Amino acid sequence: xxxxxxxxxxDVAQNSIKANATLITIGIFADTxxxxxxxxxxxxxxxxxxxxxxQVEDPFFTTRTTRKVGLGISFFKLAAENTGGGFFIDSTExxxxxxxxxxxxxxxxxxxxxxxxxxxxxxxxxxMNIDFIYRYQVDEREFTLDTRELxxxxxxxxxxxxxxxxxxxxxxxxxxxxVDQKVIL
Amino acid sequence: xxxLAELKAIRDKMQGQVGLRDEEGDVTxxxxxxxxxxxxxxxxxxxTAFSDGVQExxxxxxxxxxxxxIGLCMYEPVVEVMVPGNEKVTYVKMTPEKAMEVIDKHLxxxxxxxxxxxx
Numbered sequence: 001x002x003x004x005x006x007x008x009x010x011d012v013a014q015n016s017i018k019a020n021a022t023l024i025t026i027g028i029f030a031d032t033x034x035x036x037x038x039x040x041x042x043x044x045x046x047x048x049x050x051x052x053x054x055q056v057e058d059p060f061f062t063t064r065t066t067r068k069v070g071l072g073i074s075f076f077k078l079a080a081e082n083t084g085g086g087f088f089i090d091s092t093e094x095x096x097x098x099x100x101x102x103x104x105x106x107x108x109x110x111x112x113x114x115x116x117x118x119x120x121x122x123x124x125x126x127x128m129n130i131d132f133i134y135r136y137q138v139d140e141r142e143f144t145l146d147t148r149e150l151x152x153x154x155x156x157x158x159x160x161x162x163x164x165x166x167x168x169x170x171x172x173x174x175x176x177x178x179v180d181q182k183v184i185l
Numbered sequence: 186x187x188x189l190a191e192l193k194a195i196r197d198k199m200q201g202q203v204g205l206r207d208e209e210g211d212v213t214x215x216x217x218x219x220x221x222x223x224x225x226x227x228x229x230x231x232x233t234a235f236s237d238g239v240q241e242x243x244x245x246x247x248x249x250x251x252x253x254x255i256g257l258c259m260y261e262p263v264v265e266v267m268v269p270g271n272e273k274v275t276y277v278k279m280t281p282e283k284a285m286e287v288i289d290k291h292l293x294x295x296x297x298x299x300x301x302x303x304x
Contacts (some may be wrong), residue, residue, distance in 0.1 A: 001225070002224065002225055007224050007225065007229065010219070010226050010229060011220075011221050013252065014219060014220065014224075018253060064220075064253065064254055066254045066255065066256035067254060067256065067258060068228065070203055070221075071221045071222075072221045073255045075221065115229075116235065118229055118230075119229070122229060122232060122233070122251075125236075126232075126250060126251050147258070149189060150189070153189060153192045153193055153196060154192065154195075154196045155196060155200065156200070157196050157199045157200060161199055162240050163195050163198070163199060164192075164199070165240075166196055167191060167192060167195055170187060174187040175187055
C-alpha cells in the first residue's frame with residue numbers, strides 16, 4: 001500500500017503515460033459538508049479492450065512483462081473502499097481511460113492526500129510531451145493548472161529550465177494553500 | 186493566488202538564453218524507476234533529490250528521467266546511471282541522501298559508488 005493518496009495518483013498517472021496519452025486530466029475535489037473526497041484521473045491514451053478492462057482490478061493482471069502482478073489500480077481501489085468509498089474505471093480502446101475514486105473524508109482509514117504538489121510537479125516536468133489539466137477544489141475554493149496555457153505563454157522555453165520548474169512548483173504550492181485555508185487533506 | 190503573469194517575465198528572460206540542448210552522444214542519463222514498487226518504496230523524493238542536486242551543483246550534460254518497472258522490485262528505489270562510453274551502473278535501495286553522494290562521487294568525479302550498486 002502507498003502511504004499517501006498523492007502517490008496513488010502518481011502511480012495511476014504512470015499508466016496513462018504508458019498508454020501514450022497526450023492529455024491527462026487530474027481532479028481532486030474535497031467537500032467537507034458532504035464529507036467526501038473525489039479523485040479523477042482521465043487520459044486520452046490507447047485505452048483497454050473489454051477483456052483487459054474486466055481484468056484490470058485484479059492484482060494478478062498486468063500488461064508488463066517484467067513481473068506478473070499489477071498493483072496500482074488494486075491499491076487505489078482498496079484505499080477508496082477501505083473508507084467506505086467507491087471506485088470506478090472505464091476505458092475505450094483507442095480513446096482513453098477514466099479512473100474515479102471517492103473516499104469518506106472523515107473515515108479513520110482515509111489516507112492523507114500528502115504531497116500532491118510533488119506528484120503534479122514530477123508529472124509535469126518529467127513528461128513535457130504530455131499536457132496536464134489539474135484541478136484542485138476544497139468546498140467552494142478551487143484552482144486549475146493547464147499546461148497548455150503555460151506552453152502558450154512560455155513559447156519555446158521548456159518546463160525543466162530551473163526558473164520555470166521552480167515557478168510551477170510555487171504556483172502549485174501557493175494556490176493549494178489558498179484553496180485549503182485551514183482544511184488539511 | 187499566484188497568477189500566470191510572472192511566467193511572461195520568466196519567458197522574456199529565458200528566451201535569449203535557451204541554447205541548443207545536446208540530446209545525444211555526450212549526455213549522461215540518470216533513470217529513476219517509478220512503477221508502483223518504486224513509488225511505494227520512496228522513488229519520488231529520490232527523483233527530486235537527483236534533479237534538484239544536479240541543478241544546484243550545476244552538473245552539465247546530465248538528463249534525469251523516470252521509467253517504469255525495471256524488474257528488480259525488492260531493490261527499489263532503483264536508479265540506473267548511464268555515462269556514455271561506460272557500462273550501465275545500477276544503484277539499489279536509493280534514498281535522497283545516497284542520491285547526493287552519487288551526484289558528487291559518480292556524476293561529478295566519475296567514481297562509481299560501489300557500496301550502493303546491485304550485487
